[in-house]
Amino acid sequence: MDKPPSINEIEIVPLEVSHIREIAQLEELCFxxxxxxxxxxxxxxxxxAVFITAQKDGEAVGxxxxxxxxSEGQLMNIAVKEEYRRLGIAEKMFDFIxxxxxxxxxxxxxxxxxxxxxxxxxxYEKLGFEKVGERPGYYSRPTDDAVLMxxxx
Numbered sequence: 001m002d003k004p005p006s007i008n009e010i011e012i013v014p015l016e017v018s019h020i021r022e023i024a025q026l027e028e029l030c031f032x033x034x035x036x037x038x039x040x041x042x043x044x045x046x047x048x049a050v051f052i053t054a055q056k057d058g059e060a061v062g063x064x065x066x067x068x069x070x071s072e073g074q075l076m077n078i079a080v081k082e083e084y085r086r087l088g089i090a091e092k093m094f095d096f097i098x099x100x101x102x103x104x105x106x107x108x109x110x111x112x113x114x115x116x117x118x119x120x121x122x123x124y125e126k127l128g129f130e131k132v133g134e135r136p137g138y139y140s141r142p143t144d145d146a147v148l149m150x151x152x153x
Contacts, residue, residue: 005056005084007092009056009057010055010087010089010092012053012054012093014053015040015044015052015053015063015065016044017044019053019063020037020041021037022059022060023053023063024037026062026081027040027077027079029081031077032141032142033139033140033141046067049066049067049068049076050065050066050068050100051064051066052096054084054093056084061081061084062078062079062084062093064094064096064097065077066109068100068104068106071107072108072109072110073108073153074111075097075110076111078090078094078120078123091127094127097109098153101153102153108150108152109153110148110150110151112135112146112147112148112149113146114147115134115145115146115147121149128151129150129151130150130151131148132148132150133147133148134146
């Protein structure tokens with residue numbers, strides 16, 4: 001990447017089978033206990049899973065997804081390639097998810113985040129999430145507590 005792209009060059013599209021390999025590779029870079037390609041393929045057949053990808057010239061540079069259960073959305077992941085961070089891509093994906101939530105009568109979006117993941121917690125607070133609790137020992141590889149956060153739609 002020679003120069004950072006403009007946020008206007010980023011397209012948000014539904015996750016498709018053709019994106020899975022790139023998304024699984026991004027998952028491995030971003031998370032210590034990554035989901036596999038097979039797990040992402042299973043998501044595509046799950047009517048409760050709503051996953052999107054951020055694309056730049058046909059390349060997956062990020063993804064995000066929620067599980068939609070009744071009036072609640074469980075934010076599963078937001079991930080952006082390191083060289084594309086701090087450009088507003090995570091916010092753009094969240095705006096897409098938030099629009100989906102409003103159109104589908106979701107009242108609250110919840111998430112868990114590693115207590116030691118200060119950059120992610122800062123992002124979620126910037127997006128409007130509030131800390132509502134903790135789950136001790138929730139994460140493994142390495143062991144860490146989870147911070148529970150909610151966003152009222």
